[in-house]
Amino acid sequence: MTDTIAAIATPFGSGGIGVIRISGPKAFGIASKLFSKTKKRPCGVTSLESHKVCHGYVFDTKTRDIIDEVLLIPMKAPSSYTAEDVVEIQAHAGILVLRTILDGILSLGARLSEPGEFTKRAFLNQRIDLTQAEAVVDIINAKSVNSLKFAASQNLGVLKSKIHELREKLIHFLTLLEVNIDFPDDVEPFKPSKKEIELVDDVLEKCREFIKQHDDACFLKDGIRITICGAPNVGKSSLMNRLLDQDRSIVTSVPGTTRDPVEEGLNIDGIPFVITDTAGIHQTDDLVEIIGIEKAKDHITASDLVLFMKEPGTVFSNKEFEKVIPLGKKVVFVINKIDIDNNNLPALSKKYQHIPEIKTSALLNKGIKELKQKIVNICIADMDMENTSVIPNLRHKKALEETVLSLTAVKAGITQKTQEEIMAIDIKNSIDSLGTITGETASLDILDSIFNNFCIGK
Ligand SMILES: Nc1nc2c(ncn2[C@@H]2O[C@H](COP(=O)(O)OP(=O)(O)OP(=O)(O)O)[C@@H](O)[C@H]2O)c(=O)[nH]1
Numbered sequence: 001m002t003d004t005i006a007a008i009a010t011p012f013g014s015g016g017i018g019v020i021r022i023s024g025p026k027a028f029g030i031a032s033k034l035f036s037k038t039k040k041r042p043c044g045v046t047s048l049e050s051h052k053v054c055h056g057y058v059f060d061t062k063t064r065d066i067i068d069e070v071l072l073i074p075m076k077a078p079s080s081y082t083a084e085d086v087v088e089i090q091a092h093a094g095i096l097v098l099r100t101i102l103d104g105i106l107s108l109g110a111r112l113s114e115p116g117e118f119t120k121r122a123f124l125n126q127r128i129d130l131t132q133a134e135a136v137v138d139i140i141n142a143k144s145v146n147s148l149k150f151a152a153s154q155n156l157g158v159l160k161s162k163i164h165e166l167r168e169k170l171i172h173f174l175t176l177l178e179v180n181i182d183f184p185d186d187v188e189p190f191k192p193s194k195k196e197i198e199l200v201d202d203v204l205e206k207c208r209e210f211i212k213q214h215d216d217a218c219f220l221k222d223g224i225r226i227t228i229c230g231a232p233n234v235g236k237s238s239l240m241n242r243l244l245d246q247d248r249s250i251v252t253s254v255p256g257t258t259r260d261p262v263e264e265g266l267n268i269d270g271i272p273f274v275i276t277d278t279a280g281i282h283q284t285d286d287l288v289e290i291i292g293i294e295k296a297k298d299h300i301t302a303s304d305l306v307l308f309m310k311e312p313g314t315v316f317s318n319k320e321f322e323k324v325i326p327l328g329k330k331v332v333f334v335i336n337k338i339d340i341d342n343n344n345l346p347a348l349s350k351k352y353q354h355i356p357e358i359k360t361s362a363l364l365n366k367g368i369k370e371l372k373q374k375i376v377n378i379c380i381a382d383m384d385m386e387n388t389s390v391i392p393n394l395r396h397k398k399a400l401e402e403t404v405l406s407l408t409a410v411k412a413g414i415t416q417k418t419q420e421e422i423m424a425i426d427i428k429n430s431i432d433s434l435g436t437i438t439g440e441t442a443s444l445d446i447l448d449s450i451f452n453n454f455c456i457g458k
């Protein structure tokens with residue numbers, strides 16, 4: 001039998017409501033010792049009907065005074081978040097009031113929960129699988145409507161059932177193989193039928209599709225990285241502020257104002273971006289500027305898209321461009337300050353005609369909408385978000401890659417008529433790799449690393 005855990009489940013600070021959660025065999029007993037439906041002290045036998053909200057009072061276990069007027073939600077196992085007996089207390093959200101109630105609960109035999117322990121119990125009690133547990137963190141951390149949508153569908157078990165389906169197919173294949181291994185005299189030597197070969201191909205293809213979905217859409221979680229670069233004073237910081245619609249970067253008429261990269265999150269049409277303003281790139285002996293320029297170049301290299309800025313009266317040169325922009329990088333050419341001179345504009349060279357170009361005036365807020373639209377179009381051009389229902393995370397991707405490796409060996413085994421025992425090992429490996437995604441075969445290390453990312457009370 002497990003012990004009983006408790007924690008404050010809402011963020012620290014003042015607010016309308018703060019929730020304390022208790023889970024485990026003593027949850028109802030503890031609640032009935034500190035909660036009463038009337039202003040009379042609890043006698044320890046309060047009847048708590050499962051899934052019915054009770055109004056009442058929580059008492060201090062030491063002074064026996066009323067601490068707060070609360071709503072209490074008792075949930076009998078297994079119909080609760082952890083699949084254990086759970087009691088949630090909705091009190092007023094002050095640090096002292098919540099802390100005093102929690103202290104009372106702990107003094108009555110509960111233990112303070114570890115980070116993620118409520119969700120870990122839901123997993124260990126098989127109410128959810130590992131992908132659903134991970135989705136809880138993704139829902140909490142979602143930065144855009146799209147990432148929330150995918151996290152929610154993962155939380156509902158979409159990825160779980162897809163992985164389960166693939167695993168079942170491989171288990172079926174393994175069973176056929178093992179019959180041959182166990183009873184070699186009774187059956188013909190194993191010769192996979194067309195149907196069975198197709199089964200392996202099908203699982204392989206689905207795994208590869210999932211890996212591609214991760215590669216295409218992992219930015220949805222972390223944000224697409226955009227770097228603004230160009231010579232000093234072209235208006236990089238002004239553009240950054242316009243895109244963000246806030247004064248984030250310092251703007252002055254002095255060239256070389258920005259030194260350290262300035263980074264900020266930005267949401268366009270529900271897609272998260274991380275945008276960085278950088279130091280103006282030019283020849284200089286100033287040590288601080290040199291460091292700033294190096295940092296700018298690092299950001300350009302690491303970014304998914306670069307806004308390469310120029311101003312009227314200057315020329316675009318391949319040499320200057322190639323010194324700064326790595327080959328193959330996605331770029332938008334931004335000509336800023338068009339309010340000053342709309343005629344004498346730098347033009348893309350023949351070699352770079354394919355680069356999209358946008359004219360802006362960061363000062364007058366011109367061309368900013370068009371630039372945002374262009375950024376979105378470029379970044380999601382190759383993606384089919386409508387038909388994507390789940391996005392595997394990096395951990396899932398690694399497990400899928402291991403599955404692909406093992407199944408590729410199985411395929412080679414079929415063609416080369418490898419021994420059944422060896423093929424069975426490869427199939428087992430692929431089944432195990434898929435099992436680490438859902439948690440059936442996940443090691444304790446994997447579980448710890450996942451649940452340690454949770455906050456206390458979740
Ligand atoms: N007329 C006009 N002035 C602009 C425009 N954008 C920026 N400026 C001005 O140009 C000057 C430099 O702007 P910043 O945004 O600081 O330029 P920067 O590229 O970040 O400069 P560094 O950080 O020094 O490299 C400021 O005086 C801005 O007000 C524009 O579209 N039109």
Ligand SMILES: [Mg+2]
Pocket residue numbers: 236237238249250251257258277278
């Ligand atoms: Mg600047």
